[in-house]
Amino acid sequence: MPDLLRAEGIGKRYGGVCALRNASLALAAGEAHALVGENGAGKSTLAKVIAGSVRPDAGRILIDGEPASIRNPLDAQRLGIGIIYQELDLFPHLSIGENIVVGNLSFPETALVDFRKVDDFCRPFLERVGLRRRPRELLSRLSIGQAQLVALARALSMRARVILMDEPTSSLGEDAAGRLFRTIRELTQSGVAIVYVSHKMDEIFRVCGRATVLRDGGNVGTLEVPKSTPDALVRMMVGQVGNLRADWQSARAAVANRRADCQSAPLLSVSGLTTRKLHNVSFDLRSGEVLGIAGLVGAGRSELGAALFGLARVRAGEIRLRGVPIEPKSPAAAMRHGIGLLPEDRKLQGLMMDMSVLENGALAACRGMRRFGFLSAERERRALDPLYRQLGLKCASFSAPAGSLSGGNQQKALLARWLLADPGVLFLDDPARGIDVGAKQDIYRIIGALAAAGKGVILASSELPELLRCSSRILVLADGRVTAAYDAAEATPERIMAAATGAAEARP
Amino acid sequence: MKPWAAAADRLRELKGLMALAGIVLLAIAISPVAPDGSRIFLQAGNLTDILRQISLIGIVSLGMTLVILTGGIDLSVGSTLALSTSLVAMGLTRAWPGSGYAPHILYAIAAATLAGGLAGAVNGAAIAGIEIQPFIVTLASMIGIRGLAKWLTNNANIDIGFGRDVAAEFAAVFRQKPLVIGSYAVLAAVFWVLLSRTVFGRHVRAIGDNETAARYAGLPIRRVKIVVYALAGLLAGFAGVLYAAENHQGNPNVGVAYELDAIAAVVIGGTRLAGGKGSIAGTIVGTLIMGVLTNMLRLGNVDSNVEMMVKAVIIVLAVAIQRQRSVD
Ligand SMILES: Nc1ncnc2c1ncn2[C@@H]1O[C@H](COP(=O)(O)OP(=O)(O)OP(=O)(O)O)[C@@H](O)[C@H]1O
Ligand SMILES: [Mg+2]
Numbered sequence: 001m002p003d004l005l006r007a008e009g010i011g012k013r014y015g016g017v018c019a020l021r022n023a024s025l026a027l028a029a030g031e032a033h034a035l036v037g038e039n040g041a042g043k044s045t046l047a048k049v050i051a052g053s054v055r056p057d058a059g060r061i062l063i064d065g066e067p068a069s070i071r072n073p074l075d076a077q078r079l080g081i082g083i084i085y086q087e088l089d090l091f092p093h094l095s096i097g098e099n100i101v102v103g104n105l106s107f108p109e110t111a112l113v114d115f116r117k118v119d120d121f122c123r124p125f126l127e128r129v130g131l132r133r134r135p136r137e138l139l140s141r142l143s144i145g146q147a148q149l150v151a152l153a154r155a156l157s158m159r160a161r162v163i164l165m166d167e168p169t170s171s172l173g174e175d176a177a178g179r180l181f182r183t184i185r186e187l188t189q190s191g192v193a194i195v196y197v198s199h200k201m202d203e204i205f206r207v208c209g210r211a212t213v214l215r216d217g218g219n220v221g222t223l224e225v226p227k228s229t230p231d232a233l234v235r236m237m238v239g240q241v242g243n244l245r246a247d248w249q250s251a252r253a254a255v256a257n258r259r260a261d262c263q264s265a266p267l268l269s270v271s272g273l274t275t276r277k278l279h280n281v282s283f284d285l286r287s288g289e290v291l292g293i294a295g296l297v298g299a300g301r302s303e304l305g306a307a308l309f310g311l312a313r314v315r316a317g318e319i320r321l322r323g324v325p326i327e328p329k330s331p332a333a334a335m336r337h338g339i340g341l342l343p344e345d346r347k348l349q350g351l352m353m354d355m356s357v358l359e360n361g362a363l364a365a366c367r368g369m370r371r372f373g374f375l376s377a378e379r380e381r382r383a384l385d386p387l388y389r390q391l392g393l394k395c396a397s398f399s400a401p402a403g404s405l406s407g408g409n410q411q412k413a414l415l416a417r418w419l420l421a422d423p424g425v426l427f428l429d430d431p432a433r434g435i436d437v438g439a440k441q442d443i444y445r446i447i448g449a450l451a452a453a454g455k456g457v458i459l460a461s462s463e464l465p466e467l468l469r470c471s472s473r474i475l476v477l478a479d480g481r482v483t484a485a486y487d488a489a490e491a492t493p494e495r496i497m498a499a500a501t502g503a504a505e506a507r508p
Numbered sequence: 509m510k511p512w513a514a515a516a517d518r519l520r521e522l523k524g525l526m527a528l529a530g531i532v533l534l535a536i537a538i539s540p541v542a543p544d545g546s547r548i549f550l551q552a553g554n555l556t557d558i559l560r561q562i563s564l565i566g567i568v569s570l571g572m573t574l575v576i577l578t579g580g581i582d583l584s585v586g587s588t589l590a591l592s593t594s595l596v597a598m599g600l601t602r603a604w605p606g607s608g609y610a611p612h613i614l615y616a617i618a619a620a621t622l623a624g625g626l627a628g629a630v631n632g633a634a635i636a637g638i639e640i641q642p643f644i645v646t647l648a649s650m651i652g653i654r655g656l657a658k659w660l661t662n663n664a665n666i667d668i669g670f671g672r673d674v675a676a677e678f679a680a681v682f683r684q685k686p687l688v689i690g691s692y693a694v695l696a697a698v699f700w701v702l703l704s705r706t707v708f709g710r711h712v713r714a715i716g717d718n719e720t721a722a723r724y725a726g727l728p729i730r731r732v733k734i735v736v737y738a739l740a741g742l743l744a745g746f747a748g749v750l751y752a753a754e755n756h757q758g759n760p761n762v763g764v765a766y767e768l769d770a771i772a773a774v775v776i777g778g779t780r781l782a783g784g785k786g787s788i789a790g791t792i793v794g795t796l797i798m799g800v801l802t803n804m805l806r807l808g809n810v811d812s813n814v815e816m817m818v819k820a821v822i823i824v825l826a827v828a829i830q831r832q833r834s835v836d
Binding site for chain 1: 701705706707709710713714717718720721722723724725726727728784785
């Protein structure tokens, strides 16, 4: 039986950068196939080639054994190929429903938009992905995790035979991810093939049957997931690696032990904080502490960062920094108080895509790196080079535009911006989003080092293992309220999930 | 990367330079020939004439570059130029209590230029403070400032004349080629450095590239925008001073469609109209392209209506060759 889809010998160059060289991928009907590799390995590029949004320089694509010509995304859609891009390509000023039907061949479009028909078309798919929002709401009102669900609903509604998912859970919480995995299982049972790009090993081992590993744009190999182990897979991606599980456990133990020695006065103290989406949130952050913020998508994690960083209007409550009440009215004001925020959406809120990697990294700190009042590329380079090296950022050159980096490398550039700015209180909103397994460990070490240097770090994350790995204390939010707070020693995934979903057991 | 490679990269980005070279070659080729056999286009007098002719629009388009880089637009610079021209002439034809021409001239120039800067700052405050779209704000001020200039002058020309009074003295000095071209050169150099070597310049580009991200990075967006529009106004004001000297009069009705010429120079220079991407170097090249083109057509005695049509084609062509391929 021929493969449902085969990509053979795909090559793609961007100027001097070779994104793909002789890469191939074979998909059987009804399988979930993982596509893995380090940041910049070429996963997204390969997915885009198959979906027709990038034209390859070499290679061909076969569907049911027949060569197919895919020159643009519409061709791909006609051939039954759907995609969820890593950097979502939705329209913020259109409604959820319009985003799902626009350019969608399976929606019978009429000259006049019939909103009732749009609603009816979208509802089953929104239900299936678990997004409880009305189809007429504007996309810009959603968080990035919810937008990811809209992209998913759109892909499902196209009734594709092949669905490419490029890091679909990068901003999803456990519950939404769990629903996605159920959907994937249903789809594969009905014969749809899924390409699943992810850096999360546990997900790959939960849903995928086979995995193809890319490194530097070429194939390393394809293996049967159930017969392999995460360590073996990671070893194929990066060449060498230790025992991830043991690392994780020892790191966690270290964080839990350090908890004892930060009993000083609080660095940041929030009491009764209330905004449009938060209700009466209180907590203390001591210097040397990593405070984890857990919660489902839409629970208010990002809103908390926005409130501290002067981006959301505070209706009630008080923020004290070293005992002194502050009212950050804007990000600039918050930064003057020494508060920093790494935003969750690097594309919308983070990077200047046409500016260079160097300029992006230096943006929040370039005032301090001037020479005789003028920008000094030399100084910026000297300051950023070690950070980029530490984070393992791969780029053609420091003067390459940020938009030409792979998703994970963009995240590293953004992270470097805030590490360089070096605020006393740093709110990290999903800092490891889209970052590969190896670099993730480095980021966790950096977070630990920040705390050890006496900073206060707030870590909001949709990944429980990450929170458990790094945090000395974990605050759980649900519907804008604090539902639980655990010390590292007493935090377990079950307790956190229960508190996040509002289960009765967790209520104090 | 080696420094020369970076420089070569930057040069390659400046595809406008190729367009300029092409037009210069064409101008040389079709230039009429003087009795002594030399090409008129290449005569020193003609080349410096070109520079003098582009200087005013060149100065205005420096400010326009910053405005467009932030993702904005300034339609009011033509009216600002007219206001400043009128003000400088009014200032010079008024009685002056002190003695000596120099303070009187300086005062008139400063007042006219600062009035331009003030008009720009008001634009900026409305755009950044009240958050009204730049197109709308500057469309309104284009009308309002023109009205102000006409009202102040009773809609009449203020002649500067050729006598021996202070106004004529001012005109004699400020219409000299070296001074006009020199002003443009100095201002261009200052703005080049401002845009590419200062924190302010980086903020300008960052805001145009992604304003939301600029806010999240804590950049002083309001301040930057107000300063950018104020600078655009200042430059238009100073251009108005030179305009008055060159034409020996203050006239509230001049400078119509100046903003469009300035915008054209900026976009021909490769600056993206949506902001974030562009350079002063590009704008200088864009201005030169317009200047050489006009000169070439005038030397060839091309009908001025045809000249407009040719310009239209060149604008589209120049932007087309610099277009980034949108797919991959
Ligand atoms: N538009 C572009 N211009 C220049 N280079 C690009 C462009 N898109 C991708 N690249 C380069 O191609 C390489 C592969 O990128 P790709 O996005 O496919 O990586 P990836 O495997 O998806 O990584 P990640 O895990 O970080 O998402 C990278 O080195 C990247 O810098
Ligand atoms: Mg990718």
